[in-house]
Amino acid sequence: MHKTGIAIVGVGLAATPHALALNDLRDQVEVVSVVGRSRERLEPFAHQYGFPLGESYEGVLEDPRVDVVLILTPPHTHLDLVLRAAAARKHVLLEKPLDISISRAELLVQACRDAGVRLGVVFQNRFRPAVQRLASLVHCGALGPLAYAGLDLRWWRPQPYYDEPGRGTYARDGGGVLMTQAIHSLDPLMWLAGDVSSVTGITATTLLHSMEAEDFASAALRFESGASGYVLATTAAFPGFPERIEVAGKNGTAVLEGSALRVVFQDGRTDEFRDPSSSGFSAKPMDFSHTAHRELIKDFCAAIREDRAPSIVGEDALRVQRLIERITLGHGGTS
Structure with a gap:
C-alpha cells in the first residue's frame, strides 16, 4: 500500500x-x-x-x-x-x-x-462506537419516525482557559461554546435527525467567565422531518458533565450520555452499549481517547486512495455552522 x-x-x-x-x-x-x-x-x-x-x-x-x-x-x-x-x-x-x-x-x-x-x-465524534451504534438504529428505522431529538452539553472551562489571547473571541474563534465545544455534538445531532427548518435561540455570557463570545446557548428546533428538537450548551457548568444526546421515536427512546448508550423500546426490549471514549467535558479539555481521531484520519486517507468522498465533508460542516449562526441570531427559517 x-x-x-x-x-x-x-x-x-x-x-x-x-x-x-x-x-x-x-x-x-x-x-x-x-x-x-x-x-x-x-x-x-x-x-x-x-x-x-x-x-x-x-x-x-x-x-x-x-x-x-x-x-x-x-x-x-x-x-x-x-x-x-x-x-x-x-x-x-x-x-x-x-x-x-x-x-x-x-x-x-x-x-x-x-x-x-x-x-x-x-x-x-461520528467515529465513536456508541455514536455509530445509535446512528445505525436511527437510520435503519429501528426507533421509528422521530418525535424529537436534543442535545444537552454542560461542560466546564475555568477562566484561565479563556485568558489565552484570542480564545472565545469572534475575531479568532468565530464564537464561544457553540463554535468551539458544542459543534462536535451538533454534527452527530444533525446526522441523526437531519436538517433544521426553524430555530428560536438565545445566547449569553454568564457571570462565571470574562470573555467576548457566549458561554451559554439554548435553542428550540424544528427539523425538516417535522420532529422537534432542543439544544443547551454551556461551559459554565462546574465541574463538567458528559454531554447527552436524546432521540425519541415511535418505537422507543435512545439516550447517549458520554460514551454510554441506552435504548428502551416500547415492546419491552432494551439495548445498552458503552465504549471507552470520553469528550473532554471538564477542566482538562484534551482528556479523551484519540481512537476516534485515528478512525477519522484512516477514513480520509482511504477516501483519497479510493477516489471517493470521505465520511465527513465540507458541506456537512457548513450545515452545522449555519445552524450555529441561526442560534446565535436567535431565529431563522431554512437556510
Whole structure:
C-alpha cells in the first residue's frame, strides 16, 4: 500500500490526539513534516512524536511527497491556508470550524470543490462506537419516525482557559461554546435527525467567565422531518458533565450520555452499549481517547486512495455552522 504523505500545520491544543492517531497509522501514512509559527512549540512536539520538522508552509505545498495538509491552526487562519493548499492541489483535512464566518467557510469549501481536492473536517465524534451504534438504529428505522431529538452539553472551562489571547473571541474563534465545544455534538445531532427548518435561540455570557463570545446557548428546533428538537450548551457548568444526546421515536427512546448508550423500546426490549471514549467535558479539555481521531484520519486517507468522498465533508460542516449562526441570531427559517 502506498503510504499517504501528510504534513501537519499547527501544533496547538488540538495537535496531540492527531499525533497519537498518526503514529498508530504508521503502516498507512507518513508524516512528511510539521510546520507552524512557533519554533518553541514545534521542536518539542516533533521530537516527542518522531516527526520531521519542516521549514515553512510554502515548502509543504511545494513538496511532492505531501498528499494531505492537516490544518490544526486557529479558525481565523483557515481560509487563507486552505485556498493556498487547494491551489497547490493538496487534499485538506481541517480542524473545526471551517472558519469564523459562513461567508469565509463557503469560499473555503468552494475552493476545494473547484480545485478537485478532497476536503475533510475533524468531526471525530461520528467515529465513536456508541455514536455509530445509535446512528445505525436511527437510520435503519429501528426507533421509528422521530418525535424529537436534543442535545444537552454542560461542560466546564475555568477562566484561565479563556485568558489565552484570542480564545472565545469572534475575531479568532468565530464564537464561544457553540463554535468551539458544542459543534462536535451538533454534527452527530444533525446526522441523526437531519436538517433544521426553524430555530428560536438565545445566547449569553454568564457571570462565571470574562470573555467576548457566549458561554451559554439554548435553542428550540424544528427539523425538516417535522420532529422537534432542543439544544443547551454551556461551559459554565462546574465541574463538567458528559454531554447527552436524546432521540425519541415511535418505537422507543435512545439516550447517549458520554460514551454510554441506552435504548428502551416500547415492546419491552432494551439495548445498552458503552465504549471507552470520553469528550473532554471538564477542566482538562484534551482528556479523551484519540481512537476516534485515528478512525477519522484512516477514513480520509482511504477516501483519497479510493477516489471517493470521505465520511465527513465540507458541506456537512457548513450545515452545522449555519445552524450555529441561526442560534446565535436567535431565529431563522431554512437556510
